[in-house]
Amino acid sequence: xxxxxxxxxxxxxxxxxxxxxxxxxxxxxxxxxxxxxxxxxxxxxxxxxxxxxxxxxxxxxxxxxxxxxxxxxxxxxxxxxxxxxxxxxxxxxxxxxxxxxxxxxxxxxxxxxxxxxxxxxxxxxxxxxxxxxxxxxxxxxxxxxxxxxxxxxxxxxxxxxxxxxxxxxxxxxxxxxxxxxxxxxxxxxxxxxxxxxxxxxxxxxxxxxxxxxxxxxxxxxxxxxxxxxxxxxxxxxxxxxxxxxxxxxxxxxxxxxxxxxxxxxxxxxxxxxxxxxxxxxxxxxxxxxxxxxxx
Amino acid sequence: xxxxxxxxxxxxxxxxxxxxxxxxxxxxxxxxxxxxxxxxxxxxxxxxxxxxxxxxxxxxxxxxxxxxxxxxxxxxxxxxxxxxxxxxxxxxxxxxxxxxxxxxxxxxxxxxxxxxxxxxxxxxxxxxxxxxxxxxxxxxxxxxxxxxxxxxxxxxxxxxxxxxxxxxxxxxxxxxxxxxxxxxxxxxxxxxxxxxxxxxxxxxxxxxxxxxxxxxxxxxxxxxxxxxxxxxxxxxxxxxxxxxxxxxxxxxxxxxxxxxxxxxxxxxxxxxxxxxxxxxxxxxxxxxxxxxxxx
Numbered sequence: 069x070x071x072x073x074x075x076x077x078x079x080x081x082x083x084x085x086x087x088x089x090x091x092x093x094x095x096x097x098x099x100x101x102x103x104x105x106x107x108x109x110x111x112x113x114x115x116x117x118x119x120x121x122x123x124x125x126x127x128x129x130x131x132x133x134x135x136x137x138x139x140x141x142x143x144x145x146x147x148x149x150x151x152x153x154x155x156x157x158x159x160x161x162x163x164x165x166x167x168x169x170x171x172x173x174x175x176x177x178x179x180x181x182x183x184x185x186x187x188x189x190x191x192x193x194x195x196x197x198x199x200x201x202x203x204x205x206x207x208x209x210x211x212x213x214x215x216x217x218x219x220x221x222x223x224x225x226x227x228x229x230x231x232x233x234x235x236x237x238x239x240x241x242x243x244x245x246x247x248x249x250x251x252x253x254x255x256x257x258x259x260x261x262x263x264x265x266x267x268x269x270x271x272x273x274x275x276x277x278x279x280x281x282x283x284x285x286x287x288x289x290x291x292x293x294x295x296x297x298x299x300x301x302x303x304x305x306x307x308x309x310x311x312x313x314x315x316x317x318x319x320x321x322x323x324x325x326x327x328x329x330x331x332x333x334x335x336x337x338x339x340x341x342x343x344x345x346x347x348x349x350x351x352x353x354x355x356x357x358x359x360x361x362x363x
Numbered sequence: 364x365x366x367x368x369x370x371x372x373x374x375x376x377x378x379x380x381x382x383x384x385x386x387x388x389x390x391x392x393x394x395x396x397x398x399x400x401x402x403x404x405x406x407x408x409x410x411x412x413x414x415x416x417x418x419x420x421x422x423x424x425x426x427x428x429x430x431x432x433x434x435x436x437x438x439x440x441x442x443x444x445x446x447x448x449x450x451x452x453x454x455x456x457x458x459x460x461x462x463x464x465x466x467x468x469x470x471x472x473x474x475x476x477x478x479x480x481x482x483x484x485x486x487x488x489x490x491x492x493x494x495x496x497x498x499x500x501x502x503x504x505x506x507x508x509x510x511x512x513x514x515x516x517x518x519x520x521x522x523x524x525x526x527x528x529x530x531x532x533x534x535x536x537x538x539x540x541x542x543x544x545x546x547x548x549x550x551x552x553x554x555x556x557x558x559x560x561x562x563x564x565x566x567x568x569x570x571x572x573x574x575x576x577x578x579x580x581x582x583x584x585x586x587x588x589x590x591x592x593x594x595x596x597x598x599x600x601x602x603x604x605x606x607x608x609x610x611x612x613x614x615x616x617x618x619x620x621x622x623x624x625x626x627x628x629x630x631x632x633x634x635x636x637x638x639x640x641x642x643x644x645x646x647x648x649x650x651x652x653x654x655x656x657x658x
Contacts, residue, residue: 100527219488224397
């Protein structure tokens, strides 16, 4: 590993440790089923790539760490809520997530619905709490943009689109898959990266462009891992896409075409970071990591 | 009907009309299943008591109507989302709501989960949008308080408490039912009423006290209607509490005791409005209405 890659891994691990410690403080106690389920959903591991993006994009602008820890924790709450609801029997019906039983398996469906609901609420609460000393004008902008990224015109819209696509006879074409992915996973990546520019009172466009390309590369890698990944390392069932006859970047571009496309996207992501020079070293490391990650 | 009651009904109807018109503009279009389900959930009637509380409490402080229309619409989105999720088969399993098929019956469970999710997001989006010209410092406070009222320490916590109570052998006592109700329905009533004081830069305590008493009287009336209400007028199945052997204000206080308690609470609610004099006439009308409402 080169020095920048090593530094990226240290930064990713540090972001995860700090975000998880903050979340452990900010989540409700586990003395109720609801609290225990929320903690299980959020604190059962994961790479914390979204938290890392929020923390590293803010670091470019020397935003105080107490502020970016809030945005990092908020986006991890939204991500965790979406996974809990996506795993429900009426949606993807997954029993395992990161090698652990999913919330509706460990408890029940009602607890999964409610703990997901309360995690979404917590994300907005974390952005609005005065303790982080985020300027209210910036906090409102973060709330607005997170709501747009997470709601009907973003993540939830993408999930609904995905479900609708499963029931139509014609498989999706490349443009539709790109749109679906940009809503379903891209929107939260983009919010994570732009949150740093919002806190830093800077133009969010370069970071949005970076995260748009990164999110798409991430999804392509996910599709590739579904084809040839190691289920034990992934901690979840694989080859679901092919079983379900689902159109993916891989089914449309082929394995080599998809790998090529991911490389191009990672180059584009790194190019978008040019304005920030060496301050964006860890974000460049993240882009390269997406190409090689094992699960 | 006396003049104040007549004026209350006109104000309630006006609040409903204006809030529904605004929501019809702000909800996603119905050209997708998700948008259609969100619109069905929010625009299928209801008294709009929470919207009325938001609008009338703001009117006391002469807050511009464009601002209180946002708080009114936001709380109706949260209320609607909670109903969609509560109606799911894994929760209360209700097929009818306001005389209409519930979202999971009209579409499917996945659509009910996702449309509820997106409605919660929309509530926060509405509070954070710049068009209403709400001072960002006030918008952040509204977001924070709504998140606290709706989340694990509020509405969702109450719903989880309710489900947990159903599976324990010992029925709840009066204090536990009061706590449960203050979370499950009280918290949104309180937020609606205090939102006007927040927008009016005034002490929210009197309006919080008013809404706390009002919310409890409302729940007692709900329990009474479940015993002797008209299912056709209610647009939903009744006598579920007794069937399920559920402890309620009525099972613990008896019908007469519950009626007496509701009267005392309505008096307390009206007393809390004393600082506002005649400007709170419609809120007093709402308190009296709660005692007599038919469904």
